[in-house]
Amino acid sequence: MARDGTARQGLIDAALATIRTKGYAATSVDELCAKAGVTKGAFFHHFASKDALGVAAAEHWSEITGALFADAPYHKHKDPLDRVLGYLDFRKALLKGAVPEFTCLVGTMVQEVYETNPDIRRACDASISAHAATLEADIAEAKKKYGIKAAWTPASLALHTQAVLQGAFILAKAKGGADIAAASIDHLRRYVSLLFQQPKGKALS
Amino acid sequence: MARDGTARQGLIDAALATIRTKGYAATSVDELCAKAGVTKGAFFHHFASKDALGVAAAEHWSEITGALFADAPYHKHKDPLDRVLGYLDFRKALLKGAVPEFTCLVGTMVQEVYETNPDIRRACDASISAHAATLEADIAEAKKKYGIKAAWTPASLALHTQAVLQGAFILAKAKGGADIAAASIDHLRRYVSLLFQQPKGKALS
DNA sequence: GACTACATACCAACTGGTCGGTATCTAAAC
DNA sequence: GTTTAGATACCGACCAGTTGGTATGTAGTC
Numbered sequence: 001m002a003r004d005g006t007a008r009q010g011l012i013d014a015a016l017a018t019i020r021t022k023g024y025a026a027t028s029v030d031e032l033c034a035k036a037g038v039t040k041g042a043f044f045h046h047f048a049s050k051d052a053l054g055v056a057a058a059e060h061w062s063e064i065t066g067a068l069f070a071d072a073p074y075h076k077h078k079d080p081l082d083r084v085l086g087y088l089d090f091r092k093a094l095l096k097g098a099v100p101e102f103t104c105l106v107g108t109m110v111q112e113v114y115e116t117n118p119d120i121r122r123a124c125d126a127s128i129s130a131h132a133a134t135l136e137a138d139i140a141e142a143k144k145k146y147g148i149k150a151a152w153t154p155a156s157l158a159l160h161t162q163a164v165l166q167g168a169f170i171l172a173k174a175k176g177g178a179d180i181a182a183a184s185i186d187h188l189r190r191y192v193s194l195l196f197q198q199p200k201g202k203a204l205s
Numbered sequence: 206m207a208r209d210g211t212a213r214q215g216l217i218d219a220a221l222a223t224i225r226t227k228g229y230a231a232t233s234v235d236e237l238c239a240k241a242g243v244t245k246g247a248f249f250h251h252f253a254s255k256d257a258l259g260v261a262a263a264e265h266w267s268e269i270t271g272a273l274f275a276d277a278p279y280h281k282h283k284d285p286l287d288r289v290l291g292y293l294d295f296r297k298a299l300l301k302g303a304v305p306e307f308t309c310l311v312g313t314m315v316q317e318v319y320e321t322n323p324d325i326r327r328a329c330d331a332s333i334s335a336h337a338a339t340l341e342a343d344i345a346e347a348k349k350k351y352g353i354k355a356a357w358t359p360a361s362l363a364l365h366t367q368a369v370l371q372g373a374f375i376l377a378k379a380k381g382g383a384d385i386a387a388a389s390i391d392h393l394r395r396y397v398s399l400l401f402q403q404p405k406g407k408a409l410s
Numbered sequence: 411g412a413c414t415a416c417a418t419a420c421c422a423a424c425t426g427g428t429c430g431g432t433a434t435c436t437a438a439a440c
Numbered sequence: 441g442t443t444t445a446g447a448t449a450c451c452g453a454c455c456a457g458t459t460g461g462t463a464t465g466t467a468g469t470c
Contacts, residue, residue, distance in 0.1 A: 007450070023317035025230035029426060040427080041451050050426065100320060107375050111316055112228035114378035115305060125379040152392065159376060159385055160392040164365075167372025170312050171364060173319035174330040180364055187357065187365040191396040212416070234460060244417050245461085251415090255460065414469075425458065432451080440443075 008046040010036035015057045021100040024054060024112045024120075051117055054109060058123035061105045062130060069134060080141035081196050085189060087135060091165060092185045095178040102178065103169040128166075132158040146196050157195075164188045213251040215241035220262045226305040229259060229317045229325075256322055259314060263328035266310045267335060274339060285346035286401050290394060292340060296370060297390045300383040307383065308374040333371075337363040351401050362400075369393045 014035040018027045029050050033043050047053040074086025095102050110124035132155075140154035168181035219240040223232045234255050238248050252258040279291030300307050315329035337360075345359035373386035 021320050023228070023230055025228055026317065026321065028424080030424080039451050041429090041453095042449075044427065045448085045450060106379075108316055110379045111313055111375055112231065114381070115226050116231065121379065121381070125381075128376070128379055152395070156385075156388045157392065160369075160389045163372030163376050163385070163389040164369055165372065166375040167368030167370065170316055170371040170375075171333070171368050174311075174315045174326065174333055176319070176326070176330075180361075180368070183361045184365045184368040187362065187396070190357070191392070191399070194396070194399040233458075235458080246417050246419095246464095247415075249461065250417095412470085414467105416465105416467085418465080419463090421460105421462080423459080423461105425456100427457105428455075429453090430451105431453105433449085435448075436446085438443105438445085440441100 007036065007038045007042045010038060011043060011046065011053065012057055012060050015053055016061065016105055017100070019054075019057065020103055020105050020108060024109045029053075051120060054113070054117065054120040055123045058106050058109065058120060058127055062123075062127040065127070065131060069131070080138045080145060081192075083138040084135065084142055084192060087138070088161070088185055088189045088192065092182055092189075095172075095182055095185075099172055099176065099178070102181075103173065104166060107166040107169060128162055129159075132162050135161060142196060148196060150195070152195075157192075161188060161192075212241065212243045212247045215243060216248060216251065216258065217262055217265050220258055221266065221310055222305070224259075224262065225308055225310050225313060229314045234258075256324060259318070259322065259325040260328045263311050263314060263325060263332055267328075267332040270332070270336060274336070285343045285350060286397075288343040289340065289347055289397060292343070293366070293390055293394045293397065297387055297394075300377075300387055300390075304377055304381065304383070307386075308378065309371060312371045312374060333367055334364075337367050340366060347401060353401060355400070357400075362397075366393060366397075 011032055014032045015027065018032060018035065029040065029043055032053070033040055043053075047056065069087075069090075072087075072090050074083055074090050077083045077086055106124035106127040110121055110128075113120045136154045136158040139157050142148075143150075143154055164184055164187075168184040171184065172178050172181040216237055219237045220232065223237060223240065234245065234248055237258075238245055248258075252261065274292075274295075277292075277295050279288055279295050282288045282291055311329035311332040315326055315333075318325045341359045341363040344362050347353075348355075348359060369389055369392075373389040376389065377383050377386040
């Protein structure tokens, strides 16, 4: 029976689904154990505390999403701007199924625990920031290629895309559907297009 | 001692501050009573349940923010586009103090309870949507005035501004400061400016 | 005397967390 | 090649504290 380790993964999987649905605080250790089909002893064998599970869940989320976006087809475009716009199209295409299935784990968690649990906050920040960084490179390349002289930095635009997505998720939760989230991504895509449509030699502020 | 009614308001005030700091689920009735200086009997005299308090808090939030924005100076601008941009400047100027002091109550709450408490979800949606509606009128007027023919609707742009703000709050919570929130509002302001920038010469302000 | 606005005391269910125990594996000693 | 010692992976009973909620009482108002 030893040397298995399925309990840990089962608990993390249960955590992802449950926290995305009802939030971190409302998710109890007992509930997670029941869903994963393990006992409380197993939980505290693998995680020192509920908060440690939260950190592990955020880290696992980073791995999952990292792999999902790394393998996504939009990277194939030769033009860096096409890659950025392709990323947004990809994000929009991901808006399928029920709300808890397309919303963000770390965005949900960090909103609850940012003042009460620094470890989870850091893990969530790392997840969002690392994801934004993958976009930043394409934005920087596009800015260079198109000779855009502007006050905004690739880093701030990359983080802005994450802000729009996180906010779109909140509206989707408030309204109970993905439609407004899609509309917000459309606005963001239009913004990025406009930023790179700049007439030559004329700078935007 | 009777005919007072300060207990109810005290509980709601405590709820606003506490929920904005640690979230809805992590906020206990006992804690709220202690902060408001009343007993549990008083709590359940004024509110049928914790969830009912959540609804009341969202409704009170609508009133507070409604008054704050109704009295804001940006309404004085004659040009409707200036009013819209003035709104964004106002939102940016509101980013002062600690994170729990400038973030949004209903955005925080709805993320936690959207699947578990339809009443609170509705109250939060109503708060966000009503606020967006006040912006929508100015956007519609500006769109007409500047003769903008575009696929986007005033309603979707108004909701998009709310998405950006809510997302900016999440990033602020993740990073522990208002700076990225301000940067995101800058991007949003630039987007709105670009939308109303006519291709042939005439721009704005 | 009916009603409002609380206070006090209490409760069952649940909370995160602990602890002693057991089964299985690995690796080194003999 | 067998024994042994230690680590890993789990189980399940238990615990003290907290949870939202209730039942009853009481003081002032109309």
